[in-house]
Amino acid sequence: MSVIRIQNLTKDYGNNKGVFDISFGVEKGEIFGFLGPNGAGKTTAIRHVLGFSRPQKGKTFVNDLNSWEHSHQIQKDLGYLPGEIAFPNDMTGIQFIHMMADMRDLKDMSKANALIEMLELDPSGDLKRMSKGMKQKIGIVCAFMHDPKVLILDEPTSGLDPLMQRKFIELIKEEKKSGKTILMSSHMFQEIENTCDRIAIVKNGKIISIVNSKEIKNREQKQFEVGVTNKDDIDKIIKEDLIFTEIDKDKSRVKIHFDDKDTNKFIKILSNYDITYFKEIKFTLEDYFMHFYGGEK
Amino acid sequence: MIFTFALSAFVTIVTGVFTPDKLNGIENIAKNTPISAIIGSNNSLVGFISNAFFGMMGSILPMIYVIIIANKLIASQVDKGSMAYILSTPIKRNQVTITQSVYLIGSLIFMFATITTVGIIASKIFQPDALDIKTFILVNIGCLLLHFATSGIAFASSCIFNLSKNSLAVASGIPITFFIFKLVAELSSDLEFFKYFTINTLFDTKAIMARDGYLTNFAILITIGIVLYLIGIKVFKEKDLPL
Numbered sequence: 276m277s278v279i280r281i282q283n284l285t286k287d288y289g290n291n292k293g294v295f296d297i298s299f300g301v302e303k304g305e306i307f308g309f310l311g312p313n314g315a316g317k318t319t320a321i322r323h324v325l326g327f328s329r330p331q332k333g334k335t336f337v338n339d340l341n342s343w344e345h346s347h348q349i350q351k352d353l354g355y356l357p358g359e360i361a362f363p364n365d366m367t368g369i370q371f372i373h374m375m376a377d378m379r380d381l382k383d384m385s386k387a388n389a390l391i392e393m394l395e396l397d398p399s400g401d402l403k404r405m406s407k408g409m410k411q412k413i414g415i416v417c418a419f420m421h422d423p424k425v426l427i428l429d430e431p432t433s434g435l436d437p438l439m440q441r442k443f444i445e446l447i448k449e450e451k452k453s454g455k456t457i458l459m460s461s462h463m464f465q466e467i468e469n470t471c472d473r474i475a476i477v478k479n480g481k482i483i484s485i486v487n488s489k490e491i492k493n494r495e496q497k498q499f500e501v502g503v504t505n506k507d508d509i510d511k512i513i514k515e516d517l518i519f520t521e522i523d524k525d526k527s528r529v530k531i532h533f534d535d536k537d538t539n540k541f542i543k544i545l546s547n548y549d550i551t552y553f554k555e556i557k558f559t560l561e562d563y564f565m566h567f568y569g570g571e572k
Numbered sequence: 573m574i575f576t577f578a579l580s581a582f583v584t585i586v587t588g589v590f591t592p593d594k595l596n597g598i599e600n601i602a603k604n605t606p607i608s609a610i611i612g613s614n615n616s617l618v619g620f621i622s623n624a625f626f627g628m629m630g631s632i633l634p635m636i637y638v639i640i641i642a643n644k645l646i647a648s649q650v651d652k653g654s655m656a657y658i659l660s661t662p663i664k665r666n667q668v669t670i671t672q673s674v675y676l677i678g679s680l681i682f683m684f685a686t687i688t689t690v691g692i693i694a695s696k697i698f699q700p701d702a703l704d705i706k707t708f709i710l711v712n713i714g715c716l717l718l719h720f721a722t723s724g725i726a727f728a729s730s731c732i733f734n735l736s737k738n739s740l741a742v743a744s745g746i747p748i749t750f751f752i753f754k755l756v757a758e759l760s761s762d763l764e765f766f767k768y769f770t771i772n773t774l775f776d777t778k779a780i781m782a783r784d785g786y787l788t789n790f791a792i793l794i795t796i797g798i799v800l801y802l803i804g805i806k807v808f809k810e811k812d813l814p815l
Contacts, residue, residue: 327659328812347664355660357815361653378661417657 276339278303278425278456283333284323294319294480296333301458306451308471308488309460310564316480317460318358321429324458325355337425349425354418358429358460360410368398368405368413375417387420393442407434415443419450426450428459432466444469468560476567483567494558495535502528502551515544530556631751631772634683634719639744641679642726645672646808647739656815669731669805676723684716710780717793718775722747724800731804734814771796 277300287293294316301307309317322328323335326346335342337349362371372387391398396412405413411434418426431447432440447457447470461467467474468488476484498520503509509524521530533541545553646669649655658668688709695703726743733739754772756763767773774789 322813322815325660325815327656327815329810346659347662350660351662353660355656357653357656357660359653361656363649363654375657375661378658378663 276303277301277336278338279307279324279427279458280336280339281320281324281333282335284320284330284335285332286319286323286328286330288319291479292316292319294323297477297480297482298333299475299482299485301456303456304451304454305473306447306457306459306471308467308474309458309477310462310464310467310474310560311460311477312462312568315477317477318429319480320477321358321427321458321460324427325350325353352423353425353427354421354423356414356418356426356428356431358433360407360414360434362402362410362413364403367401368396368409371402371413372398372416372420376420379421381421384420386422387416390416390419390446393446394439408436408439411435412439415446419446424455426455426457426459428457430461431459432461432463440466464559464561464564474560476564478567484563486563488560491558491560491563496532496558497535497538498530498532498556498558499541499553500528500530500556501545501553502526504549504551508548512544512548517541517544527551630687630715631718634680634715635722635747635751637683638676638680638719638723638726639740639747641676642723642730642743643736643739645676645727646730646804647733648730648736650734650813650815651736653815655813659813659815665809666805669808673727673801673805676727677720680716680719680723684712684719688712707781710786711777714775714777714780714786714790714793717790717797718772720797721771721774721793721800722750724797724804728800728804728807731808732811 279301281300282298284297285293285295287295292314297316297320299307309320311317319328323330324337324342326335326342326344326349329343337353340349342349366374373384376382376384376387390396394412394415396409396416398413398416400409402410402413411432415431418428432443435443444466447459450457451470459467459471468491471488474486474488475482476486501512503512504527506524506527509522509527509529512529513519513522518532519529520532523529531541646655649658655668659665691708691712692703692705695708725746729742729746730739733742750770750772753766753770757766757770757773771793774793776786776789779786779789
C-alpha cells in the first residue's frame with residue numbers, strides 16, 4: 276500500500292502552468308524525489324498532497340485519507356517543509372518553534388532540541404533578522420520535531436551551505452532507516468541522487484519518467500575516456516570494433532561506450548596501444564535528466 | 573491597544589470640553605451652514621458626545637483598526653505564505669478562521685468596553701450627573717454593532733482574497749463608501765435617500781436617544797455581521813490556497 280498516492284491529478288492554472296494527469300505512489304520507507312526546474316509543477320503537486328488546493332481532476336491520498344477532505348487528519352503524522360519560507364515577522368525563532376509545537380500538542384521537545392544542536396542553529400534571534408539559511412533550519416526543525424511518519428520537503432536544502440546540505444542528507448538517511456516515507460522536491464541533482472530511491476522527472480506539469488536511482492548508479496553501460504600518446508594511434512584505434520561517442524584527434528583522446536559484458540574485449544584492444552590515461556565518465560542523474568531536457572538547453 | 577488608548581483619550585477630551593455655553597457658541601457659528609447638520613443640535617452631553625465623538629473619530633478609528641487587523645488575521649498570512657505553517661499542523665481551516673474572528677470581535681468589544689468605561693469616569697470627573705449613562709451605553713453598543721458589521725465586511729474580504737492588496741481594497745473601499753454616503757445623506761434633505769445605501773445610518777444616535785426603533789437597527793447590524801463572518805469562514809474552508 277502506498278503511503279502517498281497521487282491519482283490522475285490535474286490542476287490547470289493556465290499558460291501551461293500546473294500539473295496535468297500525474298499519477299504515482301510513494302511506498303512506506305521510501306524516499307521519492309521530484310526533479311524538475313522551477314515552474315515545472317513540483318510545488319503544485321505538493322500543495323495538493325497536503326490538501327491546500329482542491330484538484331480539478333483526480334485525487335491525492337496520504338495514508339489512504341483523501342488529502343482535500345481530511346487535510347487536518349493527515350497533518351497529524353506529517354511533516355512539511357515549505358519551499359518558500361515565510362514566517363510571521365514578530366517573533367523569535369524559538370517562540371515560533373514552540374508555537375508550532377503547541378499547535379501540534381507536542382510536549383516532547385527532545386527531537387527539536389537535538390535538531391537545533393545538529394544544525395548548529397541559534398533560534399533565539401528575531402525571525403525578521405534571520406538569514407535565508409537560518410530560516411531554512413527553523414523550517415527543518417518544525418518539519419521534523421514531532422517525528423512524523425511522512426515527510427514532505429519542498430526544496431529542503433535551498434539556502435543551506437554545502438556542509439549543512441551534507442548534514443541534512445545524513446538526517447534524511449537516518450529518517451529513512453527508521454522507516455519514514457519521504458517525498459522531496461529539488462532541482463539539485465546531487466542531493467536527489469544521493470538520497471532518493473526513485474526519482475520522478477517533471478517537465479511542464481507532466482511526469483516524463485520515473486527512474487530507480489539504482490539503475491543510474493549501477494548501469495551496465497559504461498563510458499570511458501581514453502588518451503593515447505600519438506595521433507597515429509587515434510587513426511588506428513577508431514577502426515577497432517568499438518562504439519565511439521566522441522573522437523578528438525587534436526587532444527589524442529576518444530570516448531568509448533561499452534557494455535559490462537564486453538569489458539574483456541575492451542581491455543584487450545586497448546592493450547595494443549600506448550595509453551596515457553584512462554578514466555570512466557560516470558553516468559549521473561544529471562545526464563539522465565538532460566536526456567529529457569536536452570532539446571531546450 | 574493604541575487605537576483603544578487614542579479613542580479613550582479622545583472621549584475624555586470630548587467630555588471635558590462640553591459645556592452648554594460653548595455648545596451654544598458652536599451652534600451659533602455653525603448655524604445656517606451645512607456643518608450644523610453634522611454637528612446637530614442637542615443640548616445634552618450624550619447628544620454632544622454622540623455627534624462629536626461617534627460621528628467622526630469614533631467611526632473612523634475603529635474602522636481603520638478593523639480593516640488593518642482583519643487583513644492581518646487571514647489574507648496577509650496567505651499572501652506571505654506563513655499560513656502554510658498553521659495549516660500543516662492538525663488544525664482545521666475552520667478552527668483557524670473561527671479563532672481569528674473571535675479575536676477580531678473580542679478586541680472590538682474590549683475597545684468599546686474601555687471607551688464606555690473611560691467616558692463614564694471622565695464625565696463623572698469633569699461634569700458630574702451631566703451624562704445619561706444608560707443612553708451613553710446604548711450609543712456605545714450601537715457603535716460597536718456598526719463596527720461589528722464593518723468587521724464582517726473586512727473579515728469576509730480577508731478570507732476571500734489571497735492577496736493583501738485585494739483584501740484591503742475591498743475591506744476599506746466598502747466601509748469608506750458607506751461612511752461617505754452617511755455624510756452625504758446628512759448634508760441635505762435632497763440627498764437623504766443615500767441613507768438607504770449605507771449601513772452607517774443604522775447606527776442612529778437620534779433614534780437611540782429617542783428610544784425609537786433602534787433595536788431593529790441593532791438587529792440588522794448583528795445579522796449583517798454574522799452573515800458576513802459565516803461567508804468568510806465558509807469561503808476560506810472551500811478555497812484553493814497558494815501555499
